[in-house]
Amino acid sequence: MSDQACASGADAGVQEDLACTLLSKHFGEFAAVDGVSFSIPRGAFFSILGPSGCGKTTLLRMLAGFQQPDSGDILIKGKSVLNTPPNKRPVNMVFQHLALFPTMSVAENIAYGLKRKGIPKREHATLIDEVLAKVHLPGYGDKRIDQLSGGQKQRVAIARCLVLNPAVLLLDEPLGALDLKLREQMKIELKRLQREFNTTFVYITHDQSEALVMSDQVAVMNKGRFEQVGTPQELYYQPKTAFVAGFVGNSNQYAGKVQSQSGDLVTLVTEQGVRLLSHASQPLVAGSPITLFVRPEVMQLSTSRPATEQDNCLAVTVSRVLFDGAQSRVQVETAEGAELTVALPQTADFQALEAGRSVHVSWQASQCLCFPAPVDTKPLGTP
Amino acid sequence: MSKANGNFNRTQYRLGFFLLLAPIVLWLSLLIILPHIDMVLVSLRERIASRQYGFSFSNYTAFFTEPLYWNTFVRTAVMSIVATVLTLLIAFPVSFYIAKVLTGRPRIALFILCLLPFWVSELVRTYGWMILLRETGLISGALQWFGLADQPVEMLYNDVAIMVGLIYTSMLFMVVPLVTTLDSLDNSLIEAGYDLGGSSWNVMRSIVIPHAMPGIMSGCIVVFMLTLGNYLTPTLLGGKSSLWFTEQIYTQFITRFNWEQGAAFGILLLILSSLIVWLGLKITRQSFTRVMS
Numbered sequence: 001m002s003d004q005a006c007a008s009g010a011d012a013g014v015q016e017d018l019a020c021t022l023l024s025k026h027f028g029e030f031a032a033v034d035g036v037s038f039s040i041p042r043g044a045f046f047s048i049l050g051p052s053g054c055g056k057t058t059l060l061r062m063l064a065g066f067q068q069p070d071s072g073d074i075l076i077k078g079k080s081v082l083n084t085p086p087n088k089r090p091v092n093m094v095f096q097h098l099a100l101f102p103t104m105s106v107a108e109n110i111a112y113g114l115k116r117k118g119i120p121k122r123e124h125a126t127l128i129d130e131v132l133a134k135v136h137l138p139g140y141g142d143k144r145i146d147q148l149s150g151g152q153k154q155r156v157a158i159a160r161c162l163v164l165n166p167a168v169l170l171l172d173e174p175l176g177a178l179d180l181k182l183r184e185q186m187k188i189e190l191k192r193l194q195r196e197f198n199t200t201f202v203y204i205t206h207d208q209s210e211a212l213v214m215s216d217q218v219a220v221m222n223k224g225r226f227e228q229v230g231t232p233q234e235l236y237y238q239p240k241t242a243f244v245a246g247f248v249g250n251s252n253q254y255a256g257k258v259q260s261q262s263g264d265l266v267t268l269v270t271e272q273g274v275r276l277l278s279h280a281s282q283p284l285v286a287g288s289p290i291t292l293f294v295r296p297e298v299m300q301l302s303t304s305r306p307a308t309e310q311d312n313c314l315a316v317t318v319s320r321v322l323f324d325g326a327q328s329r330v331q332v333e334t335a336e337g338a339e340l341t342v343a344l345p346q347t348a349d350f351q352a353l354e355a356g357r358s359v360h361v362s363w364q365a366s367q368c369l370c371f372p373a374p375v376d377t378k379p380l381g382t383p
Numbered sequence: 384m385s386k387a388n389g390n391f392n393r394t395q396y397r398l399g400f401f402l403l404l405a406p407i408v409l410w411l412s413l414l415i416i417l418p419h420i421d422m423v424l425v426s427l428r429e430r431i432a433s434r435q436y437g438f439s440f441s442n443y444t445a446f447f448t449e450p451l452y453w454n455t456f457v458r459t460a461v462m463s464i465v466a467t468v469l470t471l472l473i474a475f476p477v478s479f480y481i482a483k484v485l486t487g488r489p490r491i492a493l494f495i496l497c498l499l500p501f502w503v504s505e506l507v508r509t510y511g512w513m514i515l516l517r518e519t520g521l522i523s524g525a526l527q528w529f530g531l532a533d534q535p536v537e538m539l540y541n542d543v544a545i546m547v548g549l550i551y552t553s554m555l556f557m558v559v560p561l562v563t564t565l566d567s568l569d570n571s572l573i574e575a576g577y578d579l580g581g582s583s584w585n586v587m588r589s590i591v592i593p594h595a596m597p598g599i600m601s602g603c604i605v606v607f608m609l610t611l612g613n614y615l616t617p618t619l620l621g622g623k624s625s626l627w628f629t630e631q632i633y634t635q636f637i638t639r640f641n642w643e644q645g646a647a648f649g650i651l652l653l654i655l656s657s658l659i660v661w662l663g664l665k666i667t668r669q670s671f672t673r674v675m676s
Contacts, residue, residue: 087577087579087580093574099569103593160579
């Protein structure tokens with residue numbers, strides 16, 4: 001069944017710049033990439049999000065051709081590239097530390113690829129000027145690499161690849177080395193460049209905000225497999241596995257046990273003995289261990305008990321105020337000792353909130369999710 | 384009060400600075416600068432009578448008028464340059480293999496293998512080559528045994544034997560700086576070179592060699608100096624016909640007891656090596672400070 005789906009995906013490959021079928025790579029006993037299949041529509045910004053060591057770099061290096069998969073196939077524009085060496089593949093890569101050639105100027109860095117592609121020398125200057133203008137670095141051709149700032153180096157590294165018009169541009173966490181302000185700017189800049197060049201981008205990162213802000217599609221990767229592929233909204237609001245729920249966005253996580261289930265609604269008791277109601281998308285056995293995920297921003301903070309009936313309402317004490325401008329949060333504790341982190345509304349009511357105050361937090365069952373636990377001992381390979 | 388204290392600290396600091404500097408200053412002045420000044424003075428005098436000397440350029444004019452001296456000088460320079468280039472050509476692939484292809488234990492093992500011959504003295508190593516190359520030696524014997532030669536073959540006492548010995552002696556001094564610079568080359572630069580469409584030759588020429596240039600030059604300078612000033616290897620492997628300039632110097636000082644002429648030759652050799660190193664740096668557009676750092 002799944003094989004058939006993959007095959008039809010390959011046939012329809014004309015519309016796809018990049019497709020992989022059941023790609024695997026093992027290092028000894030360790031499965032770095034384990035049966036990954038996906039296809040990326042033309043001109044999409046596709047991110048692979050995962051913790052370090054999940055196999056995303058190995059996957060990217062296989063796409064670039066620096067590593068050979070043990071099994072599976074890679075199709076670029078509908079053609080298998082397994083036997084194509086990296087210097088012949090129509091993909092280019094922006095390396096983690098950019099790998100600009102320090103012995104060459106900016107223009108020489110860009111010209112390197114043009115020369116290898118056999119483009120006549122007289123056309124180089126125009127092409128280089130054009131691409132530098134597109135990345136907002138006009139007139140930088142004669143600069144040495146060590147004269148550039150971090151953000152400018154990023155742009156040169158991207159220009160060096162995009163001038164070659166690759167079918168797919170691979171990006172290996174290129175924003176990791178930048179400071180926060182610059183990273184925010186570059187996120188928007190990368191998205192703009194991707195639109196402007198209309199090239200398929202495959203971006204790998206461990207930073208969920210980078211993936212969510214820029215991507216059309218995000219694949220969440222864990223232990224060599226794709227946990228879920230979807231739009232950023234789907235991953236955030238409808239995570240399919242506990243791993244995705246925990247990894248994408250911030251969540252309060254609680255271990256607990258199922259008490260009863262009726263339809264989508266589950267009654268559960270956390271380890272600290274707090275009884276809560278939650279939404280669940282799968283049937284759960286009473287008494288089985290589960291993990292509950294509640295996002296800080298879905299919880300309502302109120303100084304008195306809310307007037308309308310809420311599925312979950314807890315009387316808590318403020319233990320700490322974590323001020324961070326618009327992202328400010330409050331840590332609160334229930335009488336049973338369960339800790340919660342709640343988003344702090346930027347309203348006058350809570351300006352004077354301080355540790356020791358008694359408040360209420362409430363949220364609807366539909367706004368939280370629970371998954372069977374424990375996550376870690378879930379054997380690999382089970383669907 | 385605090386000012387006096389500051390002064391005291393400063394004096395102490397300066398004292399420490401001079402004490403630490405003292406060994407290198409003493410070494411340079413007593414062992415390098417003073418002997419060379421004396422050598423210049425000795426080379427510029429002429430014996431008029433017993434224990435009577437006068438100022439003269441005659442030692443230098445003798446060098447330019449006597450073809451043997453002049454030819455030996457040029458021959459030594461050319462042979463040294465050839466030996467340096469050949470050493471580089473052999474050492475570069477070896478170094479690249481050690482620095483970029485191997486990892487972990489095999490890498491250390493191969494590096495030690497390069498180092499191992501230098502645990503025995505140069506004299507013993509050169510005798511090793513003589514055992515192999517002489518008329519009754521191993522290679523000659525093997526050639527006869529296989530029927531490739533019908534009489535003993537003498538492979539010593541020619542230019543090839545000298546060249547082999549010189550390259551063998553210099554290898555390590557080329558491999559070490561090359562491995563160090565190639566090691567500092569980020570692997571992702573090589574991968575980027577391939578990723579942007581380059582062939583192995585493109586990557587080597589545009590990325591690896593430009594990066595390794597300081598290492599190549601510092602290795603070449605060291606090997607060239609050692610080869611030019613080598614006495615043992617050309618004498619033993621080249622025999623009487625080796626015509627190495629250091630032998631001329633030795634003959635003047637020891638055999639003919641003509642210190643004035645020997646000193647002049649020494650100075651000329653120093654000028655020659657400085658000139659060639661300077662030229663090499665000019666041609667490859669490398670700066671001496673960058674190469675030596």
